[in-house]
Amino acid sequence: MFTSKPVEETMNADTVQVEGSAPAGMAPEAPPMSAPATLIGIFTKPRQTYQALQSKPRVLAPLLVVLIFQVVFGLVLAQSGILKNDTLARLEAKNAPPEQIEAVTRVMDGPAKYGFVFAGPIVLVFSLLVSAALIYFIANLMLGARLRYIHYLCIAAYGAVVGILDQLVRLMIALSRGTLQVHLGVGAFLGEDLTGLMRILDTATDPLLLWATAIEALGVAVMAKKGFGFGVLAVLPGYLILVSLSALQQ
Numbered sequence: 001m002f003t004s005k006p007v008e009e010t011m012n013a014d015t016v017q018v019e020g021s022a023p024a025g026m027a028p029e030a031p032p033m034s035a036p037a038t039l040i041g042i043f044t045k046p047r048q049t050y051q052a053l054q055s056k057p058r059v060l061a062p063l064l065v066v067l068i069f070q071v072v073f074g075l076v077l078a079q080s081g082i083l084k085n086d087t088l089a090r091l092e093a094k095n096a097p098p099e100q101i102e103a104v105t106r107v108m109d110g111p112a113k114y115g116f117v118f119a120g121p122i123v124l125v126f127s128l129l130v131s132a133a134l135i136y137f138i139a140n141l142m143l144g145a146r147l148r149y150i151h152y153l154c155i156a157a158y159g160a161v162v163g164i165l166d167q168l169v170r171l172m173i174a175l176s177r178g179t180l181q182v183h184l185g186v187g188a189f190l191g192e193d194l195t196g197l198m199r200i201l202d203t204a205t206d207p208l209l210l211w212a213t214a215i216e217a218l219g220v221a222v223m224a225k226k227g228f229g230f231g232v233l234a235v236l237p238g239y240l241i242l243v244s245l246s247a248l249q250q
Contacts, residue, residue: 030054035061042158046215050155050222057154063128066160067121073171074117077180083116084108086180124160131238132156135220139234145224155219162215166208184208204243213239 030051033041035058041049042062077083087108091101107113132153139145139152166184173182187194187202194202203209217231224230 042161046218047222050219053154054223057150059153059157062157062161069164070120070124074120078113078117082174082180128156134238135234139220147223151223155216159212159216163212200243203246
């Protein structure tokens with residue numbers, strides 16, 4: 001009789017506490033963010049941005065931003081004549097006959113130079129799809145994560161948004177120097193003529209590319225609820241492939 005009231009008050013207090021808190025072992029859901037807010041937040045607060053995107057991954061907004069910038073970059077390069085200069089320089093280095101150089105010059109002076117503008121976005125979309133599939137394979141099938149493909153496509157798309165800074169810096173330097181042979185990594189201290197291995201090392205140590213890759217790794221870690229090292233392992237194979245392909249194009 002004397003203990004019924006304290007017991008009842010204790011049970012009511014426990015009930016209120018359970019109802020007002022998140023289930024054990026689960027983090028509270030992050031507040032939603034608008035598309036423009038996520039595009040800004042991926043630079044200023046990437047962890048909170050990925051937490052907000054976890055329940056509803058966005059792909060269209062970052063993809064449109066990246067495609068628009070890709071078209072703008074392509075138009076600037078086509079108008080600047082940098083592509084023509086680099087192409088002719090390669091032909092002259094190979095001692096190409098004058099007839100071949102003249103033919104290439106006519107092509108590069110015509111409408112064909114804008115083919116790069118339209119090919120760039122197509123290649124970009126394809127590379128994002130492949131990159132997301134590779135991260136899905138590594139993270140889900142090999143490391144045990146349980147995310148959907150759309151999550152990894154979202155991560156790759158927002159990583160590409162951060163990668164715009166790398167492209168922008170390269171474009172500005174290329175315009176000032178008149179060539180696409182731009183070195184942002186250790187190659188900046190090793191001169192112009194780099195061997196194949198040194199070009200790979202230069203691309204791999206590009207700080208802006210490393211930043212974009214780190215943002216992707218953070219996205220995998222946040223959405224999979226794992227540590228940052230887990231995200232690094234998931235994106236590392238794709239990063240190595242990207243570095244190798246980028247170095248071969250130079």
